[in-house]
Amino acid sequence: KAGVTQTPRYLIKTRGQQVTLSCSPISGHRSVSWYQQTPGQGLQFLFEYFSETQRNKGNFPGRFSGRQFSNSRSEMNVSTLELGDSALYLCASKFSGWADTQYFGPGTRLTVL
Amino acid sequence: DQQVKQNSPSLSVQEGRISILNCDYTNSMFDYFLWYKKYPAEGPTFLISISSIKDKNEDGRFTVFLNKSAKHLSLHIVPSQPGDSAVYFCAASGQGGSEKLVFGKGMKLTVNP
Numbered sequence: 001k002a003g004v005t006q007t008p009r010y011l012i013k014t015r016g017q018q019v020t021l022s023c024s025p026i027s028g029h030r031s032v033s034w035y036q037q038t039p040g041q042g043l044q045f046l047f048e049y050f051s052e053t054q055r056n057k058g059n060f061p062g063r064f065s066g067r068q069f070s071n072s073r074s075e076m077n078v079s080t081l082e083l084g085d086s087a088l089y090l091c092a093s094k095f096s097g098w099a100d101t102q103y104f105g106p107g108t109r110l111t112v113l
Numbered sequence: 114d115q116q117v118k119q120n121s122p123s124l125s126v127q128e129g130r131i132s133i134l135n136c137d138y139t140n141s142m143f144d145y146f147l148w149y150k151k152y153p154a155e156g157p158t159f160l161i162s163i164s165s166i167k168d169k170n171e172d173g174r175f176t177v178f179l180n181k182s183a184k185h186l187s188l189h190i191v192p193s194q195p196g197d198s199a200v201y202f203c204a205a206s207g208q209g210g211s212e213k214l215v216f217g218k219g220m221k222l223t224v225n226p
């Protein structure tokens with residue numbers, strides 16, 4: 001069974017631009033979560049989608065948004081990029097329930113110049 | 114405010130010895146705890162979990178201990194192997210609809226041959 005895939009793997013943008021990251025979950029998994037990893041803050045939860053609905057949300061500004069499609073694929077969008085948005089963005093999928101194991105993708109490394 | 118804390122940023126041990134990674138949490142609503150391992154350029158990989166109804170869970174060389182009264186958990190790796198060298202993240206979540214994982218900042222384990 002294929003793992004979680006994320007595209008693109010690397011991205012360079014400039015301040016003020018917007019970016020869209022994509023995540024394809026493991027087949028059969030209906031929950032997709034997004035995390036931001038930075039050296040100073042570690043892994044921080046952005047949001048979780050389940051059956052095309054946002055089920056949980058972290059403490060990030062509204063510039064960070066996401067969506068999930070009927071095939072469970074998910075996209076994350078960051079508008080008006082800031083230097084501090086430079087990070088590794090990780091997507092994780094799981095079947096559905098709270099105790100199900102989350103499987104992470106390799107991440108998208110975003111650099112904002 | 115950091116709800117999950119890994120106070121030591123790094124640990125170095127000799128091959129064959131025990132590695133003990135510690136994690137403290139502040140939110141008493143957390144009742145499910147996980148450890149993830151992360152290699153560079155890869156997403157975190159699930160290692161082992163423990164529910165608050167238990168105080169110990171074993172899986173091969175990995176054992177997680179939970180002390181609810183102290184709000185403390187630890188991961189023991191015995192015997193440690195060079196391939197265990199990675200960054201380890203402790204994570205916690207609560208039931209009752211709160212499904213987001215809260216991660217610690219990670220600890221880098223180096224196992225020397």
